[in-house]
Amino acid sequence: xxxxxxxxxxxxxxxxxxxxxxxxxxxxxxxxxxxxxxxxxxxxxxxxxxxxxxxxxxxxxxxxxxxxxxxxxxxxxxxxxxxxxxxxxxxxxxxxxxxxxxxxxxxxxxxxxxxxxxxxxxxxxxxxxxxxxxxxxxxxxxxxxxxxxxxxxxxxxxxxxxxxxxxxxx
Numbered sequence: 001x002x003x004x005x006x007x008x009x010x011x012x013x014x015x016x017x018x019x020x021x022x023x024x025x026x027x028x029x030x031x032x033x034x035x036x037x038x039x040x041x042x043x044x045x046x047x048x049x050x051x052x053x054x055x056x057x058x059x060x061x062x063x064x065x066x067x068x069x070x071x072x073x074x075x076x077x078x079x080x081x082x083x084x085x086x087x088x089x090x091x092x093x094x095x096x097x098x099x100x101x102x103x104x105x106x107x108x109x110x111x112x113x114x115x116x117x118x119x120x121x122x123x124x125x126x127x128x129x130x131x132x133x134x135x136x137x138x139x140x141x142x143x144x145x146x147x148x149x150x151x152x153x154x155x156x157x158x159x160x161x162x163x164x165x166x167x168x169x170x
Contacts, residue, residue, distance in 0.1 A: 024053035024066060029122070045122040051114055054140035054153070059117070063125055065142035066116045069153065070109040113139040115151065128162070136160045 021032040022045055029045040051068030059065055086093050111133035117126040128149075130136045140153035144164070151160035 022056055022064065024056045027052060027072070029053060029056065029066060029118070031122075046116075046118055046124070049116070051112075055142075057141065057143050059142075059144040060147075062120060064118045064120075065144065065149070066118060067139050067141040067151070067153070068114045068116065069138060069140045071112040071114055111137070113137065113151075115139050115142040115149075128167075 018035070021034055023030045023032060027049045028047045029049070030042055031045040032042045033039050046066070049066070049068065051071035053066050054069035055067045057065045057067075086096060113130040113133050113136045115128045116124060117128075119125050128139075128142075130139070136151050136153075136156070138153035138155045139151050139160075140155075141151070143150045143152075147164045149162040149164055151162060
């Protein structure tokens with residue numbers, strides 16, 4: 001991975017079925033091999049995510065839910081997605097984080113909640129959206145238990161509950 005440059009400020013980790021560690025950063029998911037012939041190596045599990053990954057969780061099908069704390073797409077401003085612009089500049093990010101109230105970031109980030117589901121090979125299987133963020137204002141994490149997907153984020157004072165059998169799987 002010598003040709004990949006990333007500025008890791010935080011990460012969330014989960015293990016896949018082979019015991020490898022999956023780590024999400026703001027717009028990429030990486031797999032770190034902990035055992036076997038690739039032990040100590042890493043590769044890209046999923047890249048160019050449509051938002052800023054906040055968490056990764058294994059589900060009952062052996063797939064992974066990746067909660068996006070915020071989405072990113074062109075057209076949000078004339079300059080492009082705000083967090084993409086400051087991403088390569090860690091000192092600028094630190095400065096902005098220190099002097100800017102957290103609520104002000106919402107001005108620059110579109111309202112759209114999203115959870116992605118990836119299989120064990122990093123292929124996108126499904127996605128869940130609240131495109132206006134009216135029901136779930138932010139979806140930083142999806143946790144499945146007893147065929148119910150619980151959706152949470154540090155910005156909201158409740159946990160969303162979605163019965164998976166009610167989803168249209170077409």
